[in-house]
Amino acid sequence: MAYNLLKGKKGIIFGALDSNSIAWKTAERVHEEGGTFVLTNAPIAMRMGQINELAEKTGSQIVPADATSTEDLDNLVSQSMEILGGKIDFVLHSIGMSINVRKGRAYTDQNYDFSHKGWDVSALSFHRVMQSLFKADAMKEWGSIVALTYMAAQRSFPDYNDMADNKAYLESVARSFGYFYGKEKKVRVNTISQSPTPTTAGQGVKGFDGFISYAEQMSPLGNATALECADYTLTLFSDLTKKVTMQNLFHDGGFSNTGVSKEVMEKFV
Numbered sequence: 001m002a003y004n005l006l007k008g009k010k011g012i013i014f015g016a017l018d019s020n021s022i023a024w025k026t027a028e029r030v031h032e033e034g035g036t037f038v039l040t041n042a043p044i045a046m047r048m049g050q051i052n053e054l055a056e057k058t059g060s061q062i063v064p065a066d067a068t069s070t071e072d073l074d075n076l077v078s079q080s081m082e083i084l085g086g087k088i089d090f091v092l093h094s095i096g097m098s099i100n101v102r103k104g105r106a107y108t109d110q111n112y113d114f115s116h117k118g119w120d121v122s123a124l125s126f127h128r129v130m131q132s133l134f135k136a137d138a139m140k141e142w143g144s145i146v147a148l149t150y151m152a153a154q155r156s157f158p159d160y161n162d163m164a165d166n167k168a169y170l171e172s173v174a175r176s177f178g179y180f181y182g183k184e185k186k187v188r189v190n191t192i193s194q195s196p197t198p199t200t201a202g203q204g205v206k207g208f209d210g211f212i213s214y215a216e217q218m219s220p221l222g223n224a225t226a227l228e229c230a231d232y233t234l235t236l237f238s239d240l241t242k243k244v245t246m247q248n249l250f251h252d253g254g255f256s257n258t259g260v261s262k263e264v265m266e267k268f269v
């Protein structure tokens with residue numbers, strides 16, 4: 001069902017790799033709600049993914065940008081303003097990657113070059129994106145910026161590895177930049193803490209299949225899907241949430257506030 005919630009709004013969507021990506025679903029839903037946007041991803045991901053198909057479907061243009069490159073991001077921001085014909089209402093940061101996870105390095109045996117790269121891609125990139133937008137004065141008043149995160153920022157999930165630290169940093173950047181963006185430009189900045197979701201990034205985490213079933217049984221409403229995450233993101237892009245900022249918002253079917261569920265308890269009796 002569409003409500004025209006984003007009619008006339010313009011944005012930038014990072015991170016649509018394939019049809020499982022949370023950013024992909026968000027792009028489709030933003031399009032249905034009347035928003036227009038530029039799609040972007042790392043140049044290397046463009047070759048692997050199917051972003052052209054999404055661009056065609058949503059009538060969008062693609063501007064490649066490596067989120068660790070300030071030059072790429074500055075170029076993305078100026079090109080997006082040209083393509084969209086003015087300032088931007090919404091931005092989705094949906095980017096994550098850990099080489100330690102990919103290479104199976106234990107948390108107690110990190111390769112710090114890998115850690116550094118993962119932090120740059122997954123966490124510092126959020127600051128970079130906002131700094132590029134801020135310096136170009138690219139955001140419209142009452143605009144909205146959202147990044148995706150995971151609850152391992154607050155609680156220990158051993159196999160989430162160094163991504164836990166990256167997410168803690170990302171959430172902190174949302175609060176810190178959110179202060180300045182709110183004060184100086186009336187722009188809101190939030191993170192959505194999403195349930196485990198079967199995407200390329202999600203499935204890269206060791207033990208993902210067991211973990212997603214565990215989370216499903218621990219959450220009174222069940223895990224939130226990528227499409228449901230897209231829907232929640234739309235509300236934050238809409239004018240219905242103008243005073244929500246500097247928040248980490250759990251979108252996890254109640255998992256984060258559940259001590260134990262009946263289903264999980266039953267496995268121990």
Ligand SMILES: NC(=O)c1ccc[n+]([C@@H]2O[C@H](COP(=O)([O-])OP(=O)(O)OC[C@H]3O[C@@H](n4cnc5c(N)ncnc54)[C@H](O)[C@@H]3O)[C@@H](O)[C@H]2O)c1
Nearest residue numbers: 015017021022042045067095096148196197199200201202
């Ligand atoms: N899948 C889950 O279980 C889950 C749960 C909570 C939060 N998240 C977060 O959601 C976000 C989106 O991930 P997803 O699950 O849709 O997986 P995904 O693999 O579809 O998306 C990750 C994206 O990051 C992009 N990326 C990687 N390096 C980049 C770079 N240098 N520059 C620009 N883009 C780059 C990839 O190309 C890809 O499009 C991530 O921040 C992830 O941590 C995912």
